Amino acid sequence: MPQVYKNYINGQWVDAQSGQTFEDINPANTEEVLGLFPRSTEKDVASAVEAARASFDSWRKVPAPKRAEIMFRAAEKLVQRKEELAQLMTREMGKVLKEARGDVQEAIDMTYYIAGEGRRMFGETTPSELPNKFAMSIRMPVGVVAAITPWNFPLAIPSWKLVPALVCGNTVVFKPAEDTPLMATRFVEILIEAGLPKGVLNLVHGFGEEAGAALVTHPGVDLVSFTGSSEVGREVALKCAESYKRVSLEMGGKNAIIVMDDANLDLAVEGAIWGAFGTTGQRCTAASRLIVHKKVLQEFTDRFVAQVKKLKLGNGLDPNTDVGPVINEQQLKRIHRYTQIAREEGIQILTGGEIYKEGECAKGYFYLPTVFAEVKPQSRIAQEEIFGPCPAIIPAESLEEAIDIVNNSKYGLSSAIYTQDINKAFVAIRDIYTGITYVNSSTIGAEVHLPFGGTKQTGNGHREGGHVLDVFTEWKTVYIDYSGKLQKAQIDV
Numbered sequence: 001m002p003q004v005y006k007n008y009i010n011g012q013w014v015d016a017q018s019g020q021t022f023e024d025i026n027p028a029n030t031e032e033v034l035g036l037f038p039r040s041t042e043k044d045v046a047s048a049v050e051a052a053r054a055s056f057d058s059w060r061k062v063p064a065p066k067r068a069e070i071m072f073r074a075a076e077k078l079v080q081r082k083e084e085l086a087q088l089m090t091r092e093m094g095k096v097l098k099e100a101r102g103d104v105q106e107a108i109d110m111t112y113y114i115a116g117e118g119r120r121m122f123g124e125t126t127p128s129e130l131p132n133k134f135a136m137s138i139r140m141p142v143g144v145v146a147a148i149t150p151w152n153f154p155l156a157i158p159s160w161k162l163v164p165a166l167v168c169g170n171t172v173v174f175k176p177a178e179d180t181p182l183m184a185t186r187f188v189e190i191l192i193e194a195g196l197p198k199g200v201l202n203l204v205h206g207f208g209e210e211a212g213a214a215l216v217t218h219p220g221v222d223l224v225s226f227t228g229s230s231e232v233g234r235e236v237a238l239k240c241a242e243s244y245k246r247v248s249l250e251m252g253g254k255n256a257i258i259v260m261d262d263a264n265l266d267l268a269v270e271g272a273i274w275g276a277f278g279t280t281g282q283r284c285t286a287a288s289r290l291i292v293h294k295k296v297l298q299e300f301t302d303r304f305v306a307q308v309k310k311l312k313l314g315n316g317l318d319p320n321t322d323v324g325p326v327i328n329e330q331q332l333k334r335i336h337r338y339t340q341i342a343r344e345e346g347i348q349i350l351t352g353g354e355i356y357k358e359g360e361c362a363k364g365y366f367y368l369p370t371v372f373a374e375v376k377p378q379s380r381i382a383q384e385e386i387f388g389p390c391p392a393i394i395p396a397e398s399l400e401e402a403i404d405i406v407n408n409s410k411y412g413l414s415s416a417i418y419t420q421d422i423n424k425a426f427v428a429i430r431d432i433y434t435g436i437t438y439v440n441s442s443t444i445g446a447e448v449h450l451p452f453g454g455t456k457q458t459g460n461g462h463r464e465g466g467h468v469l470d471v472f473t474e475w476k477t478v479y480i481d482y483s484g485k486l487q488k489a490q491i492d493v
């Protein structure tokens with residue numbers, strides 16, 4: 001019988017009020033059930049929001065450096081437990097161990113970085129236009145934050161949201177993806193052990209339509225921070241609009257790498273492999289379009305496909321595995337449907353294009369690393385986020401055309417250009433409309449202290465990572481008049 005886990009509400013570990021549970025399954029071996037988790041509904045969400053509301057007033061008054069000390073302790077615990085957490089992450093979510101270690105490391109980096117903000121969280125002072133008057137702006141917490149996170153970065157993305165929300169003085173209800181509830185539980189345990197008072201952080205497991213939707217519509221929530229698909233993000237934003245909630249969205253991507261004719265091709269191939277097949281293509285930053293200059297198209301394609309064929313598919317705990325499983329059956333089917341669409345559209349499939357069921361892989365959700373070639377920029381394969389190991393190679397005649405193709409997308413998260421020509425690199429930096437652009441490196445691997453987010457349907461104008469304080473605080477402008485008389489701005493001129 002698998003272990004039964006609980007929600008964490010107002011300092012207590014509790015079952016869902018319905019008593020129902022769901023299974024947490026290893027995608028590399030579906031026979032392994034990692035645990036049973038509470039299938040929460042609006043009743044559980046209501047208790048969690050109530051607890052978060054009740055603790056907000058005392059938590060916001062704890063000095064920020066003291067709030068942050070808890071986070072320093074949490075970061076230390078993450079460091080101590082990095083290997084154990086990485087192993088568990090691979091079992092729960094499938095990504096290969098070295099990437100799972102990276103995911104834990106990203107949470108460590110974020111937790112230290114934002115803990116440091118406890119002693120910064122700078123406001124601004126500026127002169128008043130009137131004599132004997134002082135002006136400044138300071139940050140205030142927003143209130144109760146709902147953090148809704150995806151499964152692809154089961155520790156890193158929760159850390160991007162929970163740590164800044166808490167250091168800024170908000171209280172939190174955390175609804176992690178139903179595919180990775182155990183990593184979320186471990187993270188919450190660590191934050192509690194590090195000293196968070198009861199009610200400040202609450203964990204509610206369950207499904208989006210049940211627990212997530214209840215959270216987004218609950219009148220006691222002030223801010224929703226969501227990472228997931230653009231379709232769901234749009235629904236979240238619409239619901240938030242109805243009740244004037246703040247909302248920060250990180251959504252889909254269709255990220256592109258441009259490979260120019262002067263590129264270092266070894267580097268470009270390596271970067272494209274890493275960007276397209278890292279995390280089995282299941283990053284919002286994954287390189288899913290490879291836009292290659294016609295002069296090097298054949299050579300790039302040959303070298304790239306040769307490398308792809310060498311990628312070893314398997315359980316991420318095996319050190320020889322390059323590419324792990326995809327997260328669940330639904331995703332596996334979805335990816336394969338795109339292969340069928342590619343076939344129907346007459347797109348070439350240079351390798352892969354099949355569900356893989358050989359040997360140990362028969363027990364899990366494996367998809368062969370796939371390469372689509374001669375893809376037209378308008379085709380569905382080049383436009384829709386597939387979230388799997390299947391990049392599309394798109395030929396281009398020039399830098400201008402390549403940039404147009406990059407921008408010809410409803411998404412705008414990450415992009416990259418491989419070129420040795422500084423002039424071309426700067427044109428790309430200026431003209432590509434994405435939140436992140438890499439030069440001579442792949443589309444993935446953002447560092448926590450720089451702004452992370454995207455344009456168009458990738459986001460709604462916010463940035464996580466660096467600049468995340470703007471998500472989790474409201475500005476308050478303060479005027480202090482020490483003139484002893486009524487002074488009138490704009491009138492006393």
Ligand code: UN1
Nearest residue numbers: 153283284285444445446
């Ligand atoms: C995501 O896929 O949602 O830049 C986040 C990267 C990682 C974060 C990805 N640091 O690829």
